[in-house]
Amino acid sequence: MTILVTGATGNLGRLIIASLLERGVDPQSIVAGARDVAKAADLGVRVAQLDYTEPATIAAALEGVDSLVLVSGSEVGQRVAQHQAVIEAAKAAGVSKFVYTSAPKATTSDLVLAPEHKATEELIAAAGLPAVILRNNWYTENYAADLSRAAETGVVAAGVGDGRVASASRKDFAEAVAVVLLEDGHVGETYELGGDVAWNYGELAAAISEVVGRPVRYEALTAEEQGAALESAGLDAGTVGFVVALDAGIRGGALADTDGTLARLIGRPTTPLVEGLRAIA
Structure with a gap:
């Protein structure tokens, strides 16, 4: 089996390959698969140029590939449009497994980021690809940036109210990708x-306080x-509106659900918040 990972030089892509x-x-x-192949030279695997805006590079990267991971674009x-180019190329190449990293409850969520993921999932379904959809919650x-600011100011400020976030470390999500790629039985899920x-966020502030060694409060x-x-x-103004809408989604519970599926897939508990923050401090 040959596996192509798109966005391989990004934070998640690198961890998927490592896993x-x-x-x-x-x-x-x-x-x-990387737009800048030089940045992928340290990954220790084969490298192919892959630019979402140049369909010919996607088709070339897919030659001889059985399974593809579409790490959602940034x-x-x-x-x-970028995802559609990959989906169409994957269909033409006849891949046997297509894994996509989506967003929580992408088809029903009010989260400002959800519509693009919803549209991508619909394109995957319409193409009839043998797909596994992984709807990733927030990465710790x-x-x-909040950790860095709080280390200086002692404050985490946000418009999320009492909204909860079921975050995990990127490595946890990367391991889940590896599992569904290598195991049978996940296609269609x-x-x-x-x-x-x-x-x-009160608990986030307490966790940051533990990591940085100073009192931190949530405002x-x-x-x-x-x-x-x-x-x-x-x-x-556009960025302001986006951030405010994002926090409104969190306040409304868009990231609050957790049912243990990630832990079951990777065969271990997910990385605790404090541990995840300490790794990036």
Whole structure:
């Protein structure tokens, strides 16, 4: 079996490849798809140029590939077209397993990020691909900036109210990708993946306090207060609106669900919040 991982030089892509190698996959059976192949030289596997905006590179990277991991793109607003190019190429290549990293409850969620994932899932279904959908909750690494600011200010400020987040470390999610790639029986499944514990921002502040060694408190902001603070920091109106909407989704519970599916897939508990934060401190 030959596996192609898109976005291989990104944070998640690198960890997926590392997890496959840890499970004994032959490095020559893994293809790292990257827009800049030089950045993939240290991965220890085969490398192929893969640019979402250049379909010919996708088709070439898929030559001889049995399984494909589409790590969702990072360019918000452009992802559906980028993903569609990969989906069409995968269908033409006749891949036997197509794994996509989606968002929590992508087809029903009010989360501002969900629509592009919903559209991608619909394209995968319409193409009739033998797919496994992994709906990843938040990565604990998403809070690196909050950790850094809180180390200086002693404050975590957000507009999430008492909303909870079932985060896990990227390595946990990467291991889940490796599992569904290498095991039989997952095609056709959609898995909601999250950490074992859904925490609120008061608990996030306490965890950061433990990591940085100083008192840290959570300051709950209204949407108006948050918007004003972001504007005063120099962010443009579009970015301000996006961040405020994102926090509103968290406040509404979009990231709160956890049922242990991720832990069951990887065969161990997910990485606790404090441990995950300590790894990025």
